[in-house]
Amino acid sequence: MVKMGGDPTAMTPCADVQATASMGIMQVVTDPRTTLAQSLNAMLGAELIDVASWELLASLAEDAGETELAGRFLGALAQEQEHLAIVKGWVTLMVSEGAGSPAV
Numbered sequence: 001m002v003k004m005g006g007d008p009t010a011m012t013p014c015a016d017v018q019a020t021a022s023m024g025i026m027q028v029v030t031d032p033r034t035t036l037a038q039s040l041n042a043m044l045g046a047e048l049i050d051v052a053s054w055e056l057l058a059s060l061a062e063d064a065g066e067t068e069l070a071g072r073f074l075g076a077l078a079q080e081q082e083h084l085a086i087v088k089g090w091v092t093l094m095v096s097e098g099a100g101s102p103a104v
């Protein structure tokens, strides 16, 4: 961020929206009425956003000629893809074992 002239501590309008959206996921997960399947479904959404965001950042860095930075972002993307696969596996297992649809 600093290398590209940005301020990593700045609360931009986009960062503010993301913080609000993240609070929604936390509210779902911490609500005592939420089932485990529903919590995992909320986490699945968060992981999908993580993957899409790192893909976009890596693409933007590559387009800007920041090859080294793009490589680091691709490393983060690989980690998020692993998180996504794990959470998706848990959701699939819960649904297939009849724990209830996370959408209900």
Ligand SMILES: [Fe+2]
Binding pocket: 047, 050, 079, 080, 083, 084
């Ligand atoms: Fe993640």
